[in-house]
Amino acid sequence: MKRTKKLLCLLLVVFLSLFLISCEKNDNSNRNSGADEKLKVHYIDVGQGDSELIQVNGKSILIDAGTSDKKSLDYLKSLGITRLDYVIATHPHEDHIGSMDDVIINYDIGSFYAPKVTTTTKTYENMIDALKYKGLKINVPKTGEKINIGNSVLTFLAPNSSKYDDLNNYSIVIKLEFGGTSFIFMGDAEDISENEILAKQLDIQADVLKVGHHGSHSSTTQAFIDKVNPKYTVISCEKGNDYGHPHKETIDKLNKKNIKVFRTDIQGTIIATSNGESIKFNVDSVDKKANVSGNELKKASNK
Template sequence: MTKTKKVISLLLTLLFSLFLISCGKSSQVDNVNNTNSTTAATTETKIETQKTLEDLKIHYIDVGQGDSELIQIGDKNILIDAGTSDKKALDYLKSIGITTIDYAIATHPHEDHIGSMDDVINNLKVGTFYAPKATTTTKTFENMVDALKNKNLKMNVPKVGDQITVGDATLTFLAPNSAKYEDLNNYSIVCKLKYGNNSFIFMGDAEDVSEGEILKKQLDIQADVLKVGHHGSHSSTTQAFLDKVNPKYAVISCEKGNDYGHPHEETLDKLNAKNINVFRTDLEGTVIATSDGTNITFNVKPVDKANDIAPKKTNKKDN
């Protein structure tokens, strides 16, 4: 009888040990499954983040002696200015397959900024249109207004601090900050685009007066890329403003051998003294900046500082 009890006891001990081993293996499998599940979720999140921040492009379009920038965020398009009346801006937009402009901004009513805006409005689908509260009696301005009327588009006047949000990008209006100016250039709409950790400022033709107002209001103007005001004229890009923006890159839009001598030597000296990488449409054609929210790359190399010289200036008025 005692012998039988010992056998039974031994069998029970063995069964209990097997049970413990089995539980341990089951727990390990669960832990592995949980770990794999967590890793998969983390990887999926990273991929999703990359998908969100991979498709911002800014085209600083070569329109000769003028300004035009196209911002592409996913399938949305923002156009800032449209160059002169020679339709170069429209031709470029068509060449890259643009059929819709979701937001159009006319910085101020000078021909070298709104010359082809009527062509853009007449030939493409335009969503919301922005312009400052400034008018002129020129045929160019009249053509733009007529085109807006024909498409039943309203001219919206943005206030400082107003924002446009497109996907993960936010465009904030920074100027004009006054109701009246002596110089039409200072009516220019100035805006800052923020995308992830990258930011870009677009100055139109805003001059030292407007820059001073922006500084006085202590608006957030730090940016990686500065679209230099007024084609690099000495009337813009004051040292205090440039120091505050503190960009890594600067883009100047102007025509090769233009009559105004843009960009002026004083401006180039300021940019070069701060070791800012300069891109120029007169020397390199259309400049395209691509951002993933962290890094910015360009389709062309910066201008060699040794050759970054100003064109010869004539007596033509710096408009």
């Protein structure tokens, strides 16, 4: 009888020990899985256009789709993307929605966002036709509206008016927060939209700023760049483009503040990876001496 009791006690001790070890392993596993979570932002080289892919918490978010040459679509396919949980067309210019109809047709899409503005261009009509074909409706975001994606938050910052003279200012502006890191995507929002965002005293401090309107002098006012106070900026444009993007005025502001600059016209696709505490890029930032305006870069290339 005594031997049976001793045996039972021993078995109980072994069971409790194994249980505690299992709990500790699971706890460590959960902590490690959180630490291993990463956010990836792909600033896709689509030439003279805009397209960004965000991958976070197993979700994929596409902002714009570049021109009609399908570079954005080809890039998505190269990554093996099978579903886009959120798609955002910042505004209806061809260099931002040129391939949007192809993206819509080729992918299962969760939610589609666009500003409340229409145009009569064939590009816009193609996008609308594709949405109808897939049975998707357009969600028009409101300023301050948030989308929670796991431990990340996407907040809409603009547009803040119902009517603008320039389509650029209808651009949906987005802030993405992941842990202690943050990113802003400007579309082609110009100084008018930037001033509205500042007037609303929205939280726009961010580590990475996707510069508005391809680095045009019409965007990135001094007041706005001072308020965002980014460590890094990304400019999406094509080498030798006819607009001279990025313009000297914008480059001078960024260089003066010693902000690290990444450019698709010089470096191709830029990929930023965040672990929630720090951000790393797939390439080094552009050297200050090489960070010149589009026109200056074009002249240097032609020599």
